[in-house]
Amino acid sequence: MFDSFLFYLSAFLTCFGAVLVVLERNLMHACIYLLMSLIGTAGLYFTLGADFLAATQLVVYVGGVVILMLFAIMLTGGGLENKKDRLANLLSYIPPMGSLKSYIWGSITAVAFLSFSINITTKLVKSTEINGSIKIGPTVEQIGVKLLTDHVLMFELSSVLLLGALIGTAIISRPSKEIFLERK
Amino acid sequence: MTLYSYLLISLFLFSCGIIVMISRKNIIAMLLGIELILNASAINFVAYSRFLSGNIDGHVMSLFIIVIAAAEAAVGLGIVIRFFQLKESIHIDSAAELKS
Numbered sequence: 001m002f003d004s005f006l007f008y009l010s011a012f013l014t015c016f017g018a019v020l021v022v023l024e025r026n027l028m029h030a031c032i033y034l035l036m037s038l039i040g041t042a043g044l045y046f047t048l049g050a051d052f053l054a055a056t057q058l059v060v061y062v063g064g065v066v067i068l069m070l071f072a073i074m075l076t077g078g079g080l081e082n083k084k085d086r087l088a089n090l091l092s093y094i095p096p097m098g099s100l101k102s103y104i105w106g107s108i109t110a111v112a113f114l115s116f117s118i119n120i121t122t123k124l125v126k127s128t129e130i131n132g133s134i135k136i137g138p139t140v141e142q143i144g145v146k147l148l149t150d151h152v153l154m155f156e157l158s159s160v161l162l163l164g165a166l167i168g169t170a171i172i173s174r175p176s177k178e179i180f181l182e183r184k
Numbered sequence: 185m186t187l188y189s190y191l192l193i194s195l196f197l198f199s200c201g202i203i204v205m206i207s208r209k210n211i212i213a214m215l216l217g218i219e220l221i222l223n224a225s226a227i228n229f230v231a232y233s234r235f236l237s238g239n240i241d242g243h244v245m246s247l248f249i250i251v252i253a254a255a256e257a258a259v260g261l262g263i264v265i266r267f268f269q270l271k272e273s274i275h276i277d278s279a280a281e282l283k284s
Binding site: 003007014018022030038050052064065069121143151162164169172173 | 190226
């Protein structure tokens with residue numbers, strides 16, 4: 001009972017947040033809705049039995065990445081977007097795609113995509129029974145062992161990647177001397 | 185709570201990310217779309233690991249995805265802030281130097 005409630009709540013948060021990221025005009029609000037979607041994703045990890053991953057998702061994304069994005073939005077002053085820039089209300093007009101051939105290929109792609117999603121949806125509806133409750137065991141120990149035995153190369157490479165990202169960001173985002181003197 | 189429900193949620197997240205990346209003209213909003221896409225792939229990894237294989241390799245892959253997403257967001261936002269200092273705009277059409 002609680003498992004299915006948690007799953008439906010997380011799925012609703014994830015999908016609703018993603019839709020609102022698409023539709024929201026104000027960028028700050030879109031960032032907050034992305035936060036909602038990420039929290040829903042953490043709940044989905046929890047229903048999959050991945051407790052460490054859910055905690056990491058909450059710490060890294062909610063505590064780090066979204067705050068970083070909010071600060072970047074505030075630093076660039078980009079709150080509102082122009083109305084004519086948005087294609088968010090996609091159905092209100094036909095986008096000018098070009099020739100007739102592109103319309104035909106676009107419609108074929110849309111039909112293929114729709115049939116694919118409808119296929120998945122029917123399988124979902126057929127198999128909505130809940131198979132067992134969530135098995136929440138501590139996965140931290142297994143993940144630690146895996147990280148230092150099987151995936152040790154990727155572990156070290158990700159540390160190098162993080163160091164490179166740190167130094168690169170510090171170098172890139174520092175203003176050059178000319179601009180600094182110009183502003184003075 | 186079967187594999188298909190998780191795959192459907194992941195498909196939905198991926199589509200929303202693609203729509204955000206295509207339709208928005210703001211560079212930071214495109215970064216939001218990239219975050220959505222990375223989340224969709226991480227959900228796929230964990231769902232397959234739970235329902236098909238049973239071991240924990242998918243969790244490790246999702247951890248690496250989270251690490252790479254954090255690094256990508258840091259570098260991307262650094263570039264965006266630098267771009268804003270140069271151009272006074274973060275509209276995507278302002279970055280047209282490479283267009284011939």
